[in-house]
Amino acid sequence: MRGQLTLGMALASALQRPQALPDGLASTPLELEAMAAAARRAPPREAPHLGTTRDGPRVVVGEILVRMDSPGMPPAAVLERVRFSGYEVAYKANVTPSWHLLNVSGKQPLTESETFELAARASRLSRVTAAEANRRAYALASPSDSFYKYQWHLGQIQMPAAWDLSQGSASVVVAVVDNGILAGHPDLQGRLLQGIDMISDPSIAGDGDGRDDNPNDEGRDLANGSSSWHGTHVAGTIGAATNNGGGVAGVDWSCKVLPVRVLGRGGGTLADIAAGMAWAVGIPVAGVRANDRPAQVVNLSLGGDGSASQVYQDVIDEGLARGAVFVVAAGNENEDTANKVPANQRDVITVGAVGHSGDRASYSNFGAEVDLVAPGGEMAEDSDGDGYADGVLSTGYGESGFGYLFMQGTSMAAPHVAGVVALMKARDPALHHAQVEAALTETAVGAYQCSQGCGAGLLNAYAAILKARGQSPQGEPELFVPTRELLLPTRLRASIPVSNRGGGTLTVQTAANGELASRITFPSGATRVLGAAQADAIEVAAETSGLSDGLYSVNVNFDASTAGAVAVRVSFRVGTAAEGKQGFIAALYLDDADEWQVGDGVGFVSAPTVDYRISGLEPREYYLLAGVDDNGNGELFDDGERMGIYLNLDSPQPVELFAGKVTEGVDFALVAVGVAPGEDNRPVPVGAACRTKADCGAGGLCDTTMPGGYCWKECPKGSADCPPGSACFGASSPVCLVTCTSPWSGQASCRSGYLCWDATPAPTCIPPCDDSSCGEGTYCDHATGYCTYR
Template identity: 40%
Template structure:
């Protein structure tokens, strides 16, 4: 488990709060303190919508509004209020601007659907139109509106958006015990979600709360004087955070209730305390502890250690008793990149052992593997940002910033993060079918999982990753009495791309399998303008992804282009969209570079000690130097306000100095502090504006 960037309370994205407290540079700097380096422009566009809420199973598309079309115009071609557009005898008027750039809802005085279809074809052929489509009438889908849901890539990875249309966990009450470090009961994600829990830590020194066992499972932090992990809150948030209420993040099961059970303290937790907690969670009497009024249908255990279950039989005994009471137990496989058979509780039987995947649906590099793995689930990888959303690819969930005292949301990685995805899914299944047993749950999860081949498993055999990545919608469909339909969908990592003429880019196309679909898929690209070539490597695969390589000639005309990636297999054909902008990057001239003297206590800049430079060089890269700085730690970043409106918004460029993808503090005198500015777009721009507000 690793922590990267915090998403702070009161909806503030706090990039600075995760800065490296040790900084860099000479601990005894000279008197004339400087920071110097190179700055450039990155032509890759940041994703405007992050693509998280997209469904692979849509409602019927046959119904649409006659006369209405959604049209994306090329820059400068959109209709002004009161203006009309003539198309083969029809006059199209503006209904309203849509949130998408240069995109409008237009309407013609047409009530006939066939005439609307003909009008659509006319508009598609116009040179000033990027795309046009019917204004379909769709049925409601259960995509949550939580503030940070767009960063939770891990839910679409297991097809949860489609599953929520079948079951949100509200049909029948399900109780999930989270046996971990405790809970943050005041966190916004847990309002109305908690049932009475218990603190099973016997040793007051380990408990860090002034006493031993009691009925208060609040997590006081597991690092006295430092930053606590709040691991239990993070895990509980993944299982069942308050969802669809517009605040924070989403949980897998919207309707489940959490019984927080505290067993891990400053030094971890003992087997004796943990095994007691397992039994109590299942509704079994534990001496000296009040009865659990809410026995758990599901128990999550994102904990463990080395050893074999056969060598510690009390674990298996406790699991057998808890299972006999009806509890379904889900455990993490471990993060040692080793055989899960050598770890407890992962090697025990009668439980569901879960390994971790990352954004490509590959086994995460740390995840344990082997014959004891039942299924895989998203666990993240905080060393990479493969999905291009500007953040490391960890699992986002609830925590707290001990420095400020604010509740927040952080990115962690680990099988600890994978296990609660499955526990939440089992809660959804149990809500849909209250009679669900452990054996049935395990069987359904395995039968409907998407297999990982040897490449994706990153082992000699895909069998080391169990049955594969869990598929939430297929699992729920299987409980409905019918067999899930084999199918697949495509998604593109960072589908918004900007290229300069003569430039190139590589994109990952993800192949999301469901319902047992295991066939090879062949890829093709359409919509490429003259001067742009695209190729796939591999061009056909039975795996989970391919790479789309785009190459622009120097004569490629500037503009916006919509490319369509198509995957075909037998009679199935599925598409994904790439939005390409061809434009030479602007000059750095006018870019403001900031050496922000960072005040950790206020999570902000000290204006009196910070410095701002304005670049005058008319180029795409330039050297810079801050001179005569005060001794301290700095965040170095740059901003080009392309429209000169004083606001960070779409079309601007922004960048921070980072190390290993993480914003870090720099101590003068430091050189080679090189970084690039990236294009800001849509949701990313609004998030970064909140970041910049910290620096004023």
């Protein structure tokens, strides 16, 4: 077995370790079974549902606003021009001389999505120059999905503001031309259309037959025999079920995803891929059923070497004539896209990748064919300090079943763009490729361009949707900075996105404060002037001369006066990366007694990349685990030392070895984990108000969906894990919640805005009930704030 290790930055200590590793881990090869248990860290668990959510209805159902082409038009004339077959339209109010509020009703009660669709239909009527649903206003909310807080990549492209413009439409179809789908994933329910398996060779398909109506991902698609679940990850980024209280958020909340399986074991063929693209946009393909829901957007997170293909181009040209837009990943070889197909086809939107820090991702292809970049992740870094590598988090499959995986690649960047194109199409289905490409590139954030060729810069979803409709935001300017914590990489500089998600002009002044303020510089300037919906980035760098080795943190303030202010904690390490340190990689497996055994392992000396080979292994499934003794004490996995597992620390996957075959390409990254000495060893103040996890002590998390925020922590060992004044609740995902006295008596010992409820194992503080939070047979007594039996 052969592969390559990519070694991330070694720290004296990392910013945070979300789950402590077991004590007493040994570093000898014969005791590596303990390493496996330590490294098989699950992705973040679901946050508890504590009773209420601050997310309310997004629209007044049935109400739309229309702007007529003639100011002062009387109500009767407005109603004469705004009609919908099967619906009744009533005049409700005049908003301005041109804008009118109408109420639309049907035979059945309308839904939110139907209201958005009626507004879109109204915008295309004669003499109507604009229309939108009568949206409710709240403090700008994020999706309630419990893993959304780990999806840094959505904030980076301004998705929270974009969702206030469009959450998508079920009438828009996005085809994922990939390696199939895991249709049973709970975060894809209700989002999938009946797709197709377009693989003609059964040996590639892995399902025993050729083309059929089953696009299920059969797995085992990687050269080393493991499974990527690639298409499922891509589909989740585009359209995971969103704002449903669990899992991850997708870019588009409403579109339908059409899985088209063209890749299997060993990849796919030009013929199958072209046929899949054709079928996706409604072009007949002999021998398979017709596609009755052609896609308006096609995502192609695939590619290979070669010049542009005429077969691909003919399909693309016909697809464009049918109104489709093709979004293509640039590729992951760190090479020019000139010889990467289909990234080098005409009239496609080719997408490169950036990491959290804003630089072109280390693997991303580049060049003149790249139109723009989007978040693809950088798994060797943890720039936001959340304890997880900076991959893109989306739907996948793990040892325990359906789950969520961190992955990196331009394959992860492209679906961000495809999802935004779907949101644009929801607002205006008639948009064609040239209009979409212009909207994307003209609004991209130029600060993320690169000398090798990163196109127009970083995707700005909010501005692109506005641009496509010829609109600009109204109202006061509003500052948005998507990150609150940044760990500078080894080059000691990174970019922090800033944007104005309101109207007018916003001036951002940036300054560091505190004892180390003079160590922070802003190479591209500390001031930005942003027009309506405009985004930019401010480069932050650290000057370390004269500082002793260690980890340092400085607060950097982004001040836009009345438009808002944000503080970001910027951390950096002084001292050379610990290269030349001893490391070890081992292959581990579970024996018949379900005990971990070490198949074999090899030592290595750390460097930016390490090629390894392990020989003499018996045919079976193995887990690959590696660590570096960065502090030189003869033991692995101390705080701040690098460790890794294939596929990555958060998504371990086995590799199957076969007799007589060399398995190659088992590549993964090592990243530092740990808790910084003296950084924040406070007990978690369970139940306290918070804005970020930094307010919640060591190992604590902040649930911002709760009023005022709510600090909590996990308690896998029961209440013994909980600080005084709290107890462990829940079985499948136990968490510490604050306890209280005198249940059913109101606030009691709870903080303001919370009531003392009776619960098991102890009374606990949660917010008052609302009409949607009480169970069957009960109702919310608003006078007391408690659920009461009918």
